[in-house]
Amino acid sequence: MLQFFRRFFQSKLGIPLTLAFLALIAFAFASSDVANTGTFGGVAGGDRVAVVGGQKIDSADLVASARDALDQVRQQNPNMSMEAFIAQGGLDDVLDQMIDRAAIAEYARRHGLRAGENLVNSEIITFPQFRGPNGEFDTTTFRQALGARGISEATFRNDISQGLLAQQLLMPVVFGAQAPDKLATRYAALLQERRRGSIAMLPSSAFAPEGTPDDAALKAFYDENRDDFIRPERRVIRYAVFGPEDLDARIEPTDEEIAARYEEDGARYAASETRRLSQLIVPTQEAANAIRARVTGGGSLEAAAREAGFDVAALGPLSQAEYAAQASAEVARAAFAAGRGELAAPARSALGWHVVRVDAVERTPARSLAQVRGEIADTLRTEKRQRALADLAASIEEQLTDGVSLGDIAGQLGVDVETTRPLLASGDVYGAPGQTAPEVLGPALETAFQMIEGEPQLAEIERGETYLVFEAGQIVESAAAPLAEIRDDVIAAWRRDRGAAAARAAADRVLERAKEGTSLAAAVQAEETALPGVEPVNLTRQQLAALQGQFPAPLALLFSMAQGTTKKLEAPDDNGWYVVDLDEIEAGEVDREDPVFAQVKRELGSAIGSEYADQLRLALRQELGVERNETAIEAVRKQLLGQN
Known part of the structure; x- marks a missing residue:
C-alpha cells in the first residue's frame, strides 16, 4: 500500500518509484558474497575507484561486487549478460551501494561504534548455510561454503563487521518513527477517492510505414539501437x-568372496530371538515383589501400575543384547528367561527395579550359506x-x-x-x-x-x-547480433520506431483538441488514421491498490493528475502513446476507527523511518566527502565488458 502512495504522490507521471529501505542494509551486508581477490587487465588491485573519508574502494572490489551482483540477478533471470547488466545501470548501482556502505562503516568507527570478534562470531553461527549434519555450526562446513564462493574468511568477517556497524548506526534512526494522525487520516482517505476519466491508445502499428528503409538508414538505426538487439550468451x-x-565383469562376486562375507556376518545369519515386553520400573525391590504378587494372583500389570502411581511402557521387538544395553544385563537375563505371557523375576538396573511381562516371542532360525547366497551376492555386487x-x-x-x-x-x-x-x-x-x-x-x-x-x-x-x-x-558470447542475421527484426523495430514517432505526433494533436474543449473520444475520431475506441475509467484508489502494482501505466498517470486535465504517456517498447483524460475526482472519507487507518499509520511510519535513513546516508556522504575516480571506473567497465 505504501508503494502505492509513493507512486502517486512523488512521481510526475505516476510511474512506480523505489523506496530505499536502508534499515535492511545491515542484513544485505551480512549476506553479501563480495570477494576481495584478484587483479585484472590494466587496472591493478591497488587502483581506487572511490575514496570515502579515509576509506578506499579498490577497483578489484568493484569488479568482484559487480560479478557477484550479476550472479544474484541471474538467479531470477538466467539469461542476463554482463553487457545488459551494465547497460541497465547495474555497475553504477553496485558502486553507489559500496560507497554508502563505506560511508556508514567509516562514520560508525569514527564515533566509537565497534563490532568485535565475539560479536562477529555470534552473528556467523546464526547462518543456516554453515550448520553441519547435527544442526550446529560447523567450522569445516563454514570454510567449504566460503571456498565454494571464492571468499576468504577475512573478507567475510569484514563484511559481517560492517553490517553490524550499519545496524548500530541505522536502527536507532529508523526505530519508532511515527506518522501524525492527521497525516495518516489524509492518506487513508485517499484510498476511498474515486476518479472518473478515459484513456485513449494510439498504437505505433496504426502509424507504422509499410515500406522498407534503404540500407544506409537501416544501418544507422541499428547502430543507434544496438543494445536492443543483444543476444544472450x-x-x-x-x-x-x-x-x-x-x-566389466570384475564386479561379479566370486564364491570365495561370498563365503568370506557369510563368515564375517555370521551373527547376522545365526538363530535369533526378539521379544516384545511391557515394563514397569519401581524404586524398591519390595514394591516390585508386591506388584508381581498381585499380578500373579489374578490382576493386570497395567491396573497394578495405575494404583501405585506408575506407568507401563511397551518395548520391542528387542534382542537380549539390545535390552541389556537399555536396562542392564541382569534385567535382560530375567526377561529372556520367562515364557510368553509370564512376568519375569524382578531385577535391578540403574533406574530401579524392573517388573517385566513378556508379551510376544519372535524366533528366527539360522540360515545356511546356500539360503543367503543370493542376498550376499547382491550386496557384494x-x-x-x-x-x-x-x-x-x-x-x-x-x-x-x-x-x-x-x-x-x-x-x-x-x-x-x-x-x-x-x-x-x-x-x-x-x-x-x-x-x-x-x-x-x-x-x-x-x-x-x-x-x-x-x-x-x-x-x-x-x-x-x-x-x-x-x-x-x-x-x-553475449553481443548484439550482426545486422545481416536479424535484418527482418531490425526492419520491424524501425517500423515500430517510426510508427511511435507518428503516434506521438498524433497524441499531441489529440491532446491539443482536448485542451480546446473537445471530448477525448471526439478528439481521437478526428484523426485520419483508424484508432481503437476510448476506454472509460471509474475506479477508487482502493480498487487500484488491490491490484498490488500490477496495473497499466495509464492508470497510474490518471491517479496522479489534477482534475480536468489531459496528459499523454509513452507506451513501453515503442508500442505507441496513451492520452489520458481526468474528468472528476470524488474525495474519500475514512474514520479513525477504520482498520485501514491503523494500517496506513503503520506503513507511513515505516516510510518516514526509511526517509530518515536515506537522509542520514546523504548526510554521511557530504560530511565524509566522496571522491570518484572516473578513469578507474571506466577501466572497470571496459574490463567487465571484455574490451581491454
Missing part, C-alpha cells in the same frame, strides 16, 4: 554419460559396483587434470559423445521455444556456463550410479 555442451552398465565406479571416476578425473580430451575418455569407456544444440543459461535451446537441454545435464548446467571452452569436467549426477563428463564445446 549461448553454449554448445558436449558430454558423455557412464554408469554401472559400462563396467552393489558394493563392488560403487567402488569400481568411484575408482573409475577418480581415474578419469586424474586424466582430465592431465589434459586428456573428452573424446579420448569416451573412447576408453566405449560410450558416445553427445552434442547439444546451442543452450541458454536457463537450459532452454536458443531459437527453439519450448525445447530444453537433456535432463541429464540439469545438475551440471550452471557449471557448464562458468567453464572455459574445451576443458572437460566430471560430475556425479546420481550418487554412486551415474557420472557425466562434459565440456563447453562452443561459446558464443
